[in-house]
Amino acid sequence: xxxxxxxxxxxxxxxxxxxxxxxxxxxxxxxxxxxxxxxxxxxxxxxxxxxxxxxxxxxxxxxxxxxxxxxxxxxxxxxxxxxxxxxxxxxxxxxxxxxxxxxxxxxxxxxxxxxxxxxxxxxxxxxxxxxxxxxxxxxxxxxxxxxxxxxxxxxxxxxxxxxxxxxxxxxxxxxxxxxxxxxxxxxxxxxxxxxxxxxxxxxxxxxxxxxxxxxxxxxxxxxxxxxxxxxxxxxxxxxxxxxxxxxxxxxxxxxxxxxxxxxx
Amino acid sequence: xxxxxxxxxxxxxxxxxxxxxxxxxxxxxxxxxxxxxxxxxxxxxxxxxxxxxxxxxxxxxxxxxxx
Numbered sequence: 001x002x003x004x005x006x007x008x009x010x011x012x013x014x015x016x017x018x019x020x021x022x023x024x025x026x027x028x029x030x031x032x033x034x035x036x037x038x039x040x041x042x043x044x045x046x047x048x049x050x051x052x053x054x055x056x057x058x059x060x061x062x063x064x065x066x067x068x069x070x071x072x073x074x075x076x077x078x079x080x081x082x083x084x085x086x087x088x089x090x091x092x093x094x095x096x097x098x099x100x101x102x103x104x105x106x107x108x109x110x111x112x113x114x115x116x117x118x119x120x121x122x123x124x125x126x127x128x129x130x131x132x133x134x135x136x137x138x139x140x141x142x143x144x145x146x147x148x149x150x151x152x153x154x155x156x157x158x159x160x161x162x163x164x165x166x167x168x169x170x171x172x173x174x175x176x177x178x179x180x181x182x183x184x185x186x187x188x189x190x191x192x193x194x195x196x197x198x199x200x201x202x203x204x205x206x207x208x209x210x211x212x213x214x215x216x217x218x219x220x221x222x223x224x225x226x227x228x229x230x231x232x233x234x235x236x237x238x239x240x241x242x243x244x245x246x247x248x249x250x251x252x253x254x255x256x257x258x259x260x261x262x263x264x
Numbered sequence: 265x266x267x268x269x270x271x272x273x274x275x276x277x278x279x280x281x282x283x284x285x286x287x288x289x290x291x292x293x294x295x296x297x298x299x300x301x302x303x304x305x306x307x308x309x310x311x312x313x314x315x316x317x318x319x320x321x322x323x324x325x326x327x328x329x330x331x
Contacts, residue, residue, distance in 0.1 A: 024331035034329060049330025052270040052323065058291045063327050079330050089303070093325050096305050097298035164331065191331075213331030 010209050012186050013102055013134035013155040015073070019043045020203070021233045022075065022188065024213025028222065031066035037216050038067060041226035045073040047104055047211065049080070050094045069098055075136065077104040082117070084124035091133060102155065103128065104190075106138035114164040114191075118145050122152070129153045138190050141175040143182060150183055157183050158211060161202060162192025165214045169198040173205055180206040196225075196232035203236025204244070268321045277316075284311035286322070297326045 010017040022045045028034035038046060046067060054060055076094035078087040084107065091103045107124050109117040116139050128135050129152060136156040137149050146157045159179055162168035169192060170176060180187050186208035193199050193212040202210045210233055219225035265281065267274045269290070277286070283306050287294055299306045300323040306314050316322075 025329035026331045028329060031329070047331055048327040050325050051328045053292060053297055053326050055270055055272065055290055055292075055324070058293075062293075062296055063329060064296050074327065076327065077330050089300075092305055093298045093300055093323070094327070096307060097296070097325065097327065 010186065012136065015102065017044050017073070019045075019230070019233070020209040020237055021199075021229055022047065022209060022211040023216060023226070023229075024211070025049075025063060025067065026213050027217040031061055031063055033222060034063075034217075035066040037222045037226040038072065040223045040230070041216065042230040043072075045075055047075045047077050047213070050076055050078075050090050050097070073102070074098055074100060075102060075104045076100060078106050078124070079108070081107055081124075082109075082120070083107070084120050084127050087124040088127045088131060091128060092131070095133070101132060102134045102136065104136050104138060104158070116140055116160070118142070121145075122148065125149060125152055125154055136188070141172050141179065143175060143178040146179045146187075147182060150185055154185065156186040156188055156208075158188045158190035160191040161189045161198065162194075164191040166192055167194030167198075167215060167218075168192055169194050170201055170205075173201065176202070176205050176207065193229075196228040199229050199232040200236035200239070203233055204239050206240050209233070265316065265318050267316060267319070270322070270324055281316050282312050283314040283316065283322075286316060287311065287324075290324075292324060297324050299324050 010020045019042045021041055021043045023041050023043045024047045025034050078090050081087040081090055087105060087107055095101060105124055107117050107120040108114050118140055125135050125137055134155040136158055137154045138158045139145055141159040149157055161170040188209040188211050189202040189207050190211040193215045199210045216222050216225045265277045265279050283299055302321055
């Protein structure tokens with residue numbers, strides 16, 4: 001078992017990944033810091049955004065110069081898209097740029113909370129699946145929508161733990177658990193993780209993975225936080241697979257307390 | 265010939281210019297980008313065959329950091 005592995009690999013749309021941690025590539029001070037954090041995190045999949053090339057400075061550094069798309073799986077996202085058509089257009093360009101059909105769909109709504117617009121998300125997911133994409137979908141932590149997205153053929157269900165970039169941790173563990181229980185494709189908590197314990201909790205709830213960006217990028221020491229997240233995801237996964245002890249209301253001694261065994 | 269590239273006007277470009285020639289003109293690395301012309305993808309293999317027309321609207325994209 002390599003240090004990045006839990007016992008079994010993460011499988012999304014037939015592709016195998018050694019790590020259950022997926023990290024974003026936004027908000028780092030530099031692409032180099034981003035690349036260093038990626039190595040430290042052990043992740044083998046990164047989310048990326050699709051944007052216009054800066055024509056006034058064609059020589060400016062490009063993400064692909066720092067994070068090799070042949071070595072790491074790029075997961076193009078649709079951040080900034082507010083309609084299904086925009087999302088499809090963006091990901092078709094991403095597919096042409098990189099040849100990938102595994103994508104992250106996110107159709108956002110109000111900038112204050114960046115909650116997914118589920119009506120548009122559902123519509124976009126259908127358009128993308130019909131166009132041959134494998135869709136990992138950012139969604140609310142609503143088990144009803146999660147089910148509908150799975151039935152539609154999404155490759156992974158990615159409910160938010162808390163608003164994007166908030167670092168508030170998992171606000172509704174009960175809903176995440178409902179989604180985990182009912183879902184056959186991977187469930188990946190996407191957004192809201194703030195620190196290592198949040199990631200561990202997601203995994204202890206039975207999630208198949210965790211996707212985070214700001215928790216690492218905005219840490220005082222992103223490289224060190226990336227290491228922490230790697231261990232948190234492994235710890236949480238192993239704890240889930242191990243099966244936690246039963247919760248009890250009262251103490252149960254760990255050392256025998258029978259009187260006859262005690263010295264006088 | 266006039267084009268709109270990434271929302272910006274480009275004037276007096278040579279008639280009959282291909283997408284590939286435009287990319288060279290803009291000194292953009294072909295391997296790292298994708299091109300959409302009037303809402304339709306231009307595949308990399310067609311860059312040197314796709315002749316641009318007056319008023320074409322192009323989007324040239326790449327990957328940047330994102331969550």
